Amino acid sequence: MHAPHCRMARLVPTLAFALSILSAPAAHSASKPEDVLAIWYRLTLELVRHTPTYTPPVASRTLAYVGVTAYEAVASGSDDLQSLAGQLNGLTPLPARDKAEAYDEAVVLQAALARSVVHQFANTGPTGQRAMASITAKQRAKVSDGVAAEIVQRSEAYGQAVADHILAWSQDDGGAVIANMGFPLEYAVPEGPAHWVPTSALRQQQLPLLPDWGKNRPFAMPDASSCPLPPPPDYSEDPGSAFFAEAKEVFDTSAALTPDQRAIARFWSDDAMLSSTPPGHWISIAMQIQKRDQIPLAQSVDTLARLGIATADAFIGGWNAKYQYNLLRPVTYLRRTMDPKWEPLLITPPFPEYPSGHSVQSAAAAAVMSDTWGDDFAFEDATHTDDGMPARSYPSFWAAAEEAGISRLYGGIHFRAAIDRGLDQGRCIGAFTTALTTRSDE
């Protein structure tokens, strides 16, 4: 399922796109749209971390919509990119630009992202509100500086119209309203020894997170069960069973963790409220590469949009399977069968085990990243240096995805099958995104 080609190599600004800028009839912003994109994405990742409803599935959804917004805002003024309308489920054609009029690309993108992000994080706290207001005002002033007033006005209106179109599209996907930080007030937990039970002493987490997320409308894959999984090993407490063997692997691994395994577990922990979550982690990787390699705008929005789409679909598909199987977590099984005082290294997430959501979405992300930059693209990931964790290096995106997967076993929160089959599911889901046509020459 690895993409044989490298989309990045063929995606360089064409002469037509360059001319569309050079032939513009009025003065343009001295600000680069790339900078607009970077600052709003940086803010978005902070808001994901600091907005209490932003668990990983919710984060993936927002990153998809923000990504599509940025993409469509740029694509509408580019000869290189084509709209995703008609390709993504339910996305109708976006407002068109007036071909007779001039637009400023930085102003369009600024207006579109400000509108989108402020809406998606309307529920963030007062400090996030303050930051959004400050950045909106500063960036607006910056991109408008030196641009004719009528172009600013037209460009802002257009950027906002793009954002509004996508926001309207987002409203009926099933994930627009998050109550009680995603924890249902009522939910019938399936009974039986194989099934999930609460794993924390938090009252709020006695029912599992977002049990209906797997019913949401996907973005690029046809439906939530487009990439089905085989069932996990049959539940058994028999020491000779496959299930027991998988649990024993978690138990034995946790008892002999190496320093590197601990570091890996923590590096990919990506906890809600304490990080930009797993989908934000992959966005962060893309942003680091884009900054390092000075990636052109069209390529950046293409990558960010498809990363958002792929990981959002991964959470829908993964959640669909999680609540199909409702499997218990290692901490429950190991305390029941091996050691009543057993503790995992990581905090066990408050929802069913199979498959590993991080594995699913990391594989989907790796599919997009490999499709963009190639199968053997080495990179360094410094996502968590602010949190005191040193950067890690990878020979490829797939190596990173596989490490993200196995990190959950090191952390004591997933069995092997959830990881391996989660990665398989992610590859399958990611293929729907890499099949999207984003370039005009495809």
Add this chain to the structure above:
Amino acid sequence: MKTTLSATVLLCHASIAYAQSDPAVPTFVEEGGSAGITSVYAGDWEYMVGGGVATFDCSGDGKPDLLLSGGKVKATFYRNDSAIAGDLKFVSEVSGLELDAVLGTYPLDIDSDGVTDLVLLRSGENVAMRGLGDCKFERANEIWGLEGGNEWSTAFAAMWERGATWPTLAIGNYLNRFEEDFPWGSCTDNWLHRPDAGGAKFTAPLPLKPSFCALSMLFTDWNRSGTASLRISNDREYYKGGQEQLWHLEPGKEPAAYTVEEGWKPLKIWGMGIASYDLDFNGMPEYFLTSMADNKLQRAMPAANGTAMAPTFADVAFKAGITAHRPYTGPEKKPSTGWHAQFDDVNNDGMVDLFIAKGNVDAMPDFAKEDPNNLLLQRRDGTFQEAGDLAGVASTKLSRGAALADFNLDGLLDLIVVNRREPAQLWRNTSTNAGHWVQVRISQPGVNPDAIGAWVEVKRDNVVMTREVTVGGGHASGQAGWLHFGLGDATKAEVRVLWPDGVQSDWQALAGDQFYVLEQGQAAKVWTPE
């Protein structure tokens, strides 16, 4: 000082039996407006945290006076003019404490002259205010060498390190308030203000690195080693790589945070307030930590045989029934936001209860807008039951700091709560079903006259209630003065004090429903309010 307490009140208290399984629900009557309290904690973003109250007696009549933080507007001092066992009455008057930008207020006798001083935590320069007597105060930063800085100060604790003649202050600072676009990860350094070599001033503040946006601090001898550590509750909203903290603080040594290798278990919460008390009568304090959604009750894990106690705490809030994670009144089911917390016995049944001030940060739509304060009454089995609504204190204003204190000296703890953008609320405890009580004020000669760092034990029936005398904790709120103990059915008790110097007094008999002054080395003296 010869006025006796209301016989009616005392008789009522004595008539209730406390063997019942469900705690007696106290009755509170709101008297804020009629009592003269009009102070508002005002201001926008810079004042979303803070909003504290200090209770202390500066008039010498034994009744707690008040200083309420005003945030954007000036703090307000109120002299307590309540009649003994009567309605509450406060009169605002100029004291010298009327500074603006005050978030937190903590009383203590810094210069050990027998007159209470205060530290005012501010958005901007912190200020130490020296008590002059009769509720007048003057700025003392310069004479005491206190560098007030220019941070957003949100937490405070104080103690006298072993052998010191001058206190050590810990001041917790929040984020860089000047950073608008990306303030996350901008936590500024907390400070430790230690005595200088002469022992009569502070040295330059020592930064406590790393700092993680503290909202509450407490010097506490968590393992009863004889040396307090510094417990800090931090707001995970703003730190990166942070967690709750516990610091070693040995005299003459650099502070050092407890590590995982020592047994410290990282915990990351929206830490906003600390309350501590020995809830299970084993002499070791439990710690309640306020946050958003679930709150925490931490109990230290017992030491293994032959080993030193490790700083490993288990969260027992769920088991104890005090997660207090969402409103218990009205239709709202969204998570709560907790701030000040305080353990004290509001129904005098001998089991401390828990008050939690609640209120949305501002208008966060994912958290309860109508978020009632909690009054959780402790049952005999150590679990708690909610009674805020039944007791009449379930205010849904945006509450922040608070204090339980006996404002009219009738033996029943009253309540004041500071609210954001609305007047503070004051409730008089009018319970007629409460048990017996005793209140003590401890003092020692010379340095640290209020004996901060002492442990007071009160024995009722076969139970020893243990209370650490601290300055700090809560949310932006501090208290000095009487230590209150409920006695339930018991009409007498015994008391002893483990003084900060390690000397332990003998058990002394006390009669119930009385105030006592306990001076080190002397017999307990009855104190009668008038």
